[in-house]
Amino acid sequence: EVQLLESGGDLVQPGGSLRLSCAASGFTFSTYAMSWVRQAPGKGLEWVSSVSDSGSSTYYADSVKGRFTISRDSSKNTLYLQMNSLRAEDTALYYCAKGARITMFRGGVWGSSFDYWGPGTLVTVSS
Amino acid sequence: DIQMTQSPSSLSASVGDRVTITCRASQGVGNYLAWYQQKPGKVPKLLIYSASTLQSGVPSRFSGSGSGTDFTLTISSLQPEDVATYYCQKYNSGLFTFGPGTKVDIK
Numbered sequence: 674e675v676q677l678l679e680s681g682g683d684l685v686q687p688g689g690s691l692r693l694s695c696a697a698s699g700f701t702f703s704t705y706a707m708s709w710v711r712q713a714p715g716k717g718l719e720w721v722s723s724v725s726d727s728g729s730s731t732y733y734a735d736s737v738k739g740r741f742t743i744s745r746d747s748s749k750n751t752l753y754l755q756m757n758s759l760r761a762e763d764t765a766l767y768y769c770a771k772g773a774r775i776t777m778f779r780g781g782v783w784g785s786s787f788d789y790w791g792p793g794t795l796v797t798v799s800s
Numbered sequence: 801d802i803q804m805t806q807s808p809s810s811l812s813a814s815v816g817d818r819v820t821i822t823c824r825a826s827q828g829v830g831n832y833l834a835w836y837q838q839k840p841g842k843v844p845k846l847l848i849y850s851a852s853t854l855q856s857g858v859p860s861r862f863s864g865s866g867s868g869t870d871f872t873l874t875i876s877s878l879q880p881e882d883v884a885t886y887y888c889q890k891y892n893s894g895l896f897t898f899g900p901g902t903k904v905d906i907k
Binding site: 708710717718719720723732734735768773776778782783784785786787788790791792793 | 801832834836838843844845846849850855885887889891892893894895896897898899900901
């Protein structure tokens with residue numbers, strides 16, 4: 674059974690940093706892309722970042738580019754999101770999501786839907 | 801960047817009704833379009849990928865169609881357990897943008 678469990682959410686001041694983790698089990702972690710998606714209170718889903726199965730390719734939403742870094746450690750079956758220069762608008766429930774089968778596009782770009790999601794971890798940015 | 805829109809933003813229908821939700825991309829995304837269901841207080845669930853392929857375990861009353869810029873999610877006979885917000889998502893070109901969502905409830 675696929676399981677994803679996020680941790681690391683907390684209350685942090687504007688300008689601060691936080692690292693989220695997502696522990697994965699029930700599948701071969703190193704062979705699937707992984708992603709972070711967030712949902713502000715009462716709002717819709719916002720894709721944040723994705724990383725390829727090998728970790729060599731990463732994508733970011735414009736809203737977090739230059740501030741957030743996605744990474745993965747296949748020896749620990751864990752996905753990470755390092756969040757720096759946090760803003761009030763980063764307040765949200767952060768979900769970890771497993772990629773389904775990857776599709777390759779021209780120029781080495783890839784994509785996939787998200788077939789399993791964790792329960793989320795709450796990040797609150799406030800003074 | 802490609803923008804995703806959905807219509808309507810909300811709808812209310814009776815049990816047994818046929819419900820159709822539309823998703824539109826500002827540029828063509830091929831058939832690289834997924835639909836998710838998020839019930840109140842729950843985690844999103846993948847319903848359909850590749851615009852029309854039903855994810856394993858999803859009831860057959862859900863179906864998807866379309867390609868390019870215009871897509872639809874259809875619930876053939878609305879059930880009480882289908883009360884949820886439905887999101888489309890494109891996943892081509894390295895940007896995985898979600899639509900704003902369509903809230904479905906029972907009349």
